[in-house]
Amino acid sequence: MFHSWAGRLAAVGVLLAALFVLMVAFGGVGPAPSLGNYPGGDELAQDYDKHVGDDVQVTGTVVGTDPVEIxxxxxxxxxxxxxxxxITVTVRNVDAAVTDGESLQVYGTLGPDGTITAENSVSVPATNYTAMYLVSALAGLWTLWRLVRGWRLDWRTGALVRREEPRRPARALLDRVQEVLA
Structure with missing residues (x-):
């Protein structure tokens, strides 16, 4: 089945359909604390009073530090x-110092007056997100470079084939353009 273009396209189609079904099925699941899916910002904005006294897990940006507000x-x-x-909530019992602009993830109990009593909290400085995106971009470029340098696409079978001798990406691209034009 995977030795022809039709078989490969069918396999990709089945995998994409399965991904779509799982995304729809599990993307619409509501809060289920017994499964580790606690109410978050969307649920609090929809019906705050319904969740008072429940465990919640939210992530927000710190907008105040005395008291901590996110x-x-x-x-x-x-x-x-x-x-x-x-929506802005006040977080009590934050166990680490936070500064404005940081991202704060809080797990705790929702109070009736716009408060969360934290059982656990984690702060993430804003610069961590920049570093994460930079490292991810570099890893993606490195992977693309390795793929172009060491592999080629066999257009007759639609398969990736290892090159006998790795090429420089610019040379590989130029050779591919020449193959298409010929």
Missing amino acids: ALEYDYAADGERHSGL
Whole structure:
């Protein structure tokens, strides 16, 4: 089955369909604390009072430090309308010093007055996200370079084939253009 273009295209189609089904099935699952899926910003914005006294897990941007306040983004659809914006909650019992602009993830109990009593919290400095994107971009470019240098696509079978002798990416691209033009 995987030795022809049709078989490979069918396999890719089946995998994409399975991915779509899983994305729809599990993307729409509501909060289920017994499964580790706690209410978050969307659920709090929809019906705050329903979750008072429940365990929640939220991630927001620190907007105040004394007391610690975080802004939670929400985006949900209800009654045929899209709702989005920010809500601010006060977090008690934060065990580490935080500064404005940091991302703070909090697990705790939701109080009736816009508060969360934290059982656990983790702060992430804003510069960590920049470093994460930079490292990911470099890793992606390095992987692409290795792929172009050491492998080629056999157009008759639609398979990746290891090159006998690794090429420089610019040379490999030039050779491929020449193959297509010929």
